Amino acid sequence: MWEATISCNSAYDGLFFYAVKTTGIFCRPSCKSRVPNRENVSFFSNATNAHKAGYRPCKRCRPDLKSIKTFDPLEKVIEDIKQIIEEKYGQKILLDELASMVGVSPYHLNRLFKNRTGNTPRMYLEQIRVSKAKELLLTTNLNSTEISFKVGFQSMSSFYHAFKRRTGLSPSQFQAQYFKDSANED
Structure with a gap:
């Protein structure tokens, strides 16, 4: 059993479990x-x-x-990170903080998130922020400066660059395009 445990042998999963006295946790033999x-x-x-x-x-x-087979612990990490980003997008979020919230290293989190989603956590955060900014541009009377800080950007230039990168338009061009298209539909 010890050999199966130290080699993380999945062939023994379900046949026995091991527990660690110092942590108070029990695992499958294949646990990494x-x-x-x-x-x-x-x-x-x-x-x-x-x-x-x-x-x-x-x-x-x-x-x-x-x-x-019904549980992918790495998928749970991804879901948790997405949820944290979606709830806290308006705040300053550091990769180190995200990683500690889900119990992995910043490097591992960045690599895992990119492999599973195609984006880094930072890119996903930017995507959420720009999406929220687009929504606010179309549904409120807030100006671009107010919106940029409301959705969590630390500077106007980072907001404009991210918005243009994601939409191909500046915030004012996006707003004008939307209202122009809406007027043409009427």
Whole structure:
């Protein structure tokens, strides 16, 4: 069992679980978490016994779920990051802070997010901010300066560059184009 644990052998998933005394967590043999010290490991024939012994399930490998195929821990990280960005887009958000919120390194988060979504977290944040800015330009009387700071940009120049990069238009051109198109429809 120890050999299966240190080699992260998925062939043993469901046959036994291991728990780490120092963390209070139990895992599947295939878990990619750091290899614990042998003296801190206990083995259990099922997740219920590990839970009864006072261990909580690992958030990475989710040994509490019947089938690992139903849970992709990396997809959960992506969903969590998207939710955080969508809720906090108006605030200053640093990659280090995002990474610590979901428990991964900034490098790993950036690479994982880009692999799964095609965007870095920063690009996704910019996309959300520009989308919110477009909405505000069309539904409020706020000017571009007010909107840029409301959606979280730190300067007017970064707002204009991001807006133009995403839409091909400046905020005022976007607004004029929309209202021109709306007038032509009437």
